[in-house]
Amino acid sequence: MRLLSTRGHDGGVVGLTSSLDRWLVGRSARVRPTPADRVLKALSTSADKSRLWIALGAVLFVAGDRSTRRGAVRGLLALSIASGVANGVAKPLFPRRRPPDESVPFVRRLVTPPVSSSFPSGHSASAAAFTTGLALESPMAAAAVAPVAAAVGYSRVHIGVHWPSDVVAGALFGGAVALVTRRWWAVRDDGPATLGPVEHVDPLPGGAGLLLIGNPHAGSGGGDALAALRDRLPVAEVLELGGDEDVEARAGELLRGDDIAALGVVGGDGTVSAVAEFAVRHRLPLAVFAGGTLNHFARDAGVEDAEVTLAGLESGEAVRVDVAEVCFDDAERRVFVNTASLGGYPDFVRVRERWERRIGKWPAAGMAMVRVLFRAQPLHVTIDGARAALWMLFVGNGTYHPADQIPMSRPELHGGTLDVRYLRADVPFSRLRLVFATFTGTLEYSPTYRHRRVSRVDVRLAEQPVSLATDGEVDHRGKDFRFTSGPSALMLLKGASDTARRGLR
Numbered sequence: 001m002r003l004l005s006t007r008g009h010d011g012g013v014v015g016l017t018s019s020l021d022r023w024l025v026g027r028s029a030r031v032r033p034t035p036a037d038r039v040l041k042a043l044s045t046s047a048d049k050s051r052l053w054i055a056l057g058a059v060l061f062v063a064g065d066r067s068t069r070r071g072a073v074r075g076l077l078a079l080s081i082a083s084g085v086a087n088g089v090a091k092p093l094f095p096r097r098r099p100p101d102e103s104v105p106f107v108r109r110l111v112t113p114p115v116s117s118s119f120p121s122g123h124s125a126s127a128a129a130f131t132t133g134l135a136l137e138s139p140m141a142a143a144a145v146a147p148v149a150a151a152v153g154y155s156r157v158h159i160g161v162h163w164p165s166d167v168v169a170g171a172l173f174g175g176a177v178a179l180v181t182r183r184w185w186a187v188r189d190d191g192p193a194t195l196g197p198v199e200h201v202d203p204l205p206g207g208a209g210l211l212l213i214g215n216p217h218a219g220s221g222g223g224d225a226l227a228a229l230r231d232r233l234p235v236a237e238v239l240e241l242g243g244d245e246d247v248e249a250r251a252g253e254l255l256r257g258d259d260i261a262a263l264g265v266v267g268g269d270g271t272v273s274a275v276a277e278f279a280v281r282h283r284l285p286l287a288v289f290a291g292g293t294l295n296h297f298a299r300d301a302g303v304e305d306a307e308v309t310l311a312g313l314e315s316g317e318a319v320r321v322d323v324a325e326v327c328f329d330d331a332e333r334r335v336f337v338n339t340a341s342l343g344g345y346p347d348f349v350r351v352r353e354r355w356e357r358r359i360g361k362w363p364a365a366g367m368a369m370v371r372v373l374f375r376a377q378p379l380h381v382t383i384d385g386a387r388a389a390l391w392m393l394f395v396g397n398g399t400y401h402p403a404d405q406i407p408m409s410r411p412e413l414h415g416g417t418l419d420v421r422y423l424r425a426d427v428p429f430s431r432l433r434l435v436f437a438t439f440t441g442t443l444e445y446s447p448t449y450r451h452r453r454v455s456r457v458d459v460r461l462a463e464q465p466v467s468l469a470t471d472g473e474v475d476h477r478g479k480d481f482r483f484t485s486g487p488s489a490l491m492l493l494k495g496a497s498d499t500a501r502r503g504l505r
Helices: 012-029 035-046 048-063 066-093 122-137 139-158 164-183 222-232 247-255 269-282 296-300 306-315 345-359 361-373 430-440 497-502
Strands: 198-200 210-214 237-240 262-267 286-290 317-328 332-336 339-343 379-383 386-397 399-401 409-412 418-424 449-454 456-461 466-470 473-478 480-493
Touching: 012 164, 035 048, 035 139, 048 066, 048 122, 048 139, 066 122, 066 139, 066 164, 122 139, 122 164, 139 164, 210 222, 210 247, 210 269, 222 237, 222 262, 222 286, 222 306, 247 269, 262 269, 269 286, 269 296, 269 332, 269 473, 269 480, 286 296, 286 306, 296 409, 306 317, 306 480, 317 386, 317 466, 332 339, 332 466, 332 473, 339 379, 345 361, 386 430, 418 430, 418 456, 418 480, 449 456
Parallel strands: 210 237, 210 262, 262 286, 286 480
Antiparallel strands: 198 317, 317 332, 317 480, 339 386, 339 466, 379 386, 379 456, 386 418, 399 409, 418 449, 456 480, 466 473
């Protein structure tokens, strides 16, 4: 097998590249010795076998915020792919001699230089893959890491183990691998969803006229959040969930009076959903204070920061948002603010949420998908008159993104839309095809996946009743389900962003 030449007489692009490589290496070799030589040599060695990036990813994951943790996971995943392909596939396919030992001063050389192909640089591919993956989720963290990645790339030339074109090719490849991960792991938009029209109600200073329902056992901070709000809203009526008192009966009694002008809720998505049902039924504005673990609704609605809701109470500013409702067996009704699901989806959500905060939503969702699919039993149903067998059914309140992958974010919370997705079990080898499509980003082309955006969907089971999960709570069973959207049915207290940033003093 012929080695890629580094001599100029090859002509064309290869010859020009080789000439430029030799000229750049010569320029680098003529740089006078400095303490930087030792630093660059140590930096290059620390990146062997991606040790530097694995350690840095672990630090970012432990110490970073939500987006930085996602970026660390994405970066390490991109790195593993880029390093494996660059070192295991590209190097054997494109053999090239490394620069001769005498191309750089003795003080820079490694004691044991590598003997594999020079092209491409695996170190550069790993550095670029990790940094680009991190940048997709957390640009600020990536800006801090990028100089280190660039230094690692240059260090390979400085110590004489790579030609500059090896480093450039490796960096381009690593960056491309990281960018391709978006095809099967969408970048989450952490910005709030687009909401409905702005309205104004009577201000509620200090919580006057507010019935605040709190769940001190929600997530890891429900009790702390409720205690803090008691101080900020001293005249609010407070009801705590979880005691001996019948909260629903007590809330109903208070709402029959004339003193309650708005409802408030402290807790996770399940608690928010339950209190939102009260608010819709009694046509009262709702003040949401995030107190759960993930707080999907509060994050999507832009009220995850308590100051935003407190500003709305002080100013009387509110926005309209959609809710969804499910009627089952033509008897009971349930309002939900995020999602409802049948089949294996409740188990999928439980497994995903168990791992989501540790490794990011998409990796957790992928693991959950595999686990649930190979344990689930198909549901034989009729959807809007059409018979089908399903592994799971997802109904989202609002528009979820992306449409052709596992839903990651919700860009719209108004417009009267239900986001309906289901996985078909009546397609040959459906389990394997779903797993393949999920991990290759081809879900939109798979016959096992269906996605619709509608305002209503009817689902009837052919067999025994099954459990219905709404906003993470699995507490209903039925055979006939009618899901409908409630456009602008909920008035959400939410202050202007500039007011919220200043905070209440």
